[in-house]
Amino acid sequence: MADAAEVARRYQAAAARRRWILKAPALLTILLASFGPLAVMLVYSVMEKGNYGGVAFGQFSLDGWTAVFFKYDPFDETTSLVVANLTVFLRSIKLALVTTIAALLVGFPTAYFIATRPAESRSQWLLLITIPFWTNLLVRTFAIMGLLSNQGLVNNALIWSGVIDKPLQMLFTDGAVLAGLVYVYLPLMVLPVYASLERMDFRLVEAGYDLYATRWKVLRHIVIPSCKPGLIAGSILVFIPAIGAYVTPRILGGGKNMMMGNLIELQFGQGRNWPLGAALSITLLAIVTVALVVYIRNTAGKGGAHGH
């Protein structure tokens, strides 16, 4: 019965072909305008830099990569650490970590409170958390800038209540960037933590109280361990965009309080060092990838995806 096998094989081949044809437009677009350019950037990072931006093609060089951390001085022939770049790296990591911790401290109680509401009001609370997440990031950053500016609401309120007598300089500080990052990415913490709390078996909590546990002990030994995947997922979902932030530090941090995203952009603007910019981009991408691998390991098989 070779014919039947042949028919089945042909049928399967046709189905596979149809699947690839259906997928082709989406995959090609992403290859062309997202994945492909990343590969090109990798090539750019190992080229000699051009005189007026761009790169000198065919001239292989690791200068872009060395320039991430080191600077060669042609006069006294020494190599020194580029403190400026290092500062930006450390600031980015520090700000992203503190943002994540702050989002955890605020996001967990919020998610827990929502998860313990009756079903109807739960969906309304979730909508309230979701709307800011989908509203324009730039607009939300502007909103924070408006609040923190010298003539802004916070300063006016403080002056009016007599706490201070002249405006505090709050904009263009690391604190302002931090406030902006937490504000912008908080929903990314609440949603996955909520998702894992929603699946929690609250009979365990009751059992804990039956065994004379205090509220803190119930939280510490029952609630937090059972929503740990959500907490880890939320932390990574906040950390990834926070460390790659560009708009928030640009607007709230001013020129001095740069993060990696701004340093990268600088190499393609005033810096005119495309290979360095490409190398910095890939470094940022590597950090994000490591965080992402942790995320996938953590959520794989647990259906830990959030919202929408």
Place this chain on the structure above:
Amino acid sequence: MATKPQAFDPKSQPGFGFVAGATIVALYLPIIVLVAFAFNATSSLGIWGGLSLNWFIKAWNNQQIVDAAIFSLWLALVAGALATMMATLAALAMTRTAPYRGQTLAYALINQPLIVPEIVTAISLLIVFSAVKATTGYSGAGYLVLAHTAFCIPFAYLPIRARLEGMDLTFETAAADLYANPWKTFLHITLPGMFPGILAGFMLAFVVSLDDVVITELVKSGGQETLPTFMLGQVRRDMTPEVNAAATLLLIPSILLVTAVHLINRRK
């Protein structure tokens, strides 16, 4: 949150309700203040001088803002529609089939734009597009359409896939039993069934395109200002509530569409 000692709720934790309430206030207060000052009579962004529509009228008469708004809408519609069509086709191919070779790879590729930091994508596009611009001389809106379509695809794909996976195969089998050809089955059964997902996908893609600033800022050529890139350009200037008025207009579609998606999802 007054806890009566006799009514012990094992689910409640002290202070959590307060944090949740404060979170909602903190999320909305800055936006409400921003919108409020768009209606300010004076040019201050911090001192209330009375109610007025002046800044909206100013924004309406500002040709730069109007052009940017129109271009933003056009770009979001075109890129959103393209991304939704591509995502629909891809979802049809990638759901409700037995696992096959390359499935994981295709799935990873579809979601790839979600993972990479926007600034990195923007820079890599700048590198590639500037080379293409230099060789072809073309500097039209095609680059922005292509870039926006690419990063909108995963957003359009998510709700469409979710809808397809939740759909019952019985109707399609029944249609096939009643001698409907595959195309008729698709047109009369599958497509209407997945329509809420497609609509949600398009709305999210539209909003995501409308919101983008980083990629647009680095990819755009002259005369391709969107509302967000226009606003970003105003940051270092003397800001007036005119920008608030523009920002307020930008908020409306997001809030409307997200609420709509929420309602669609709840009804299914």
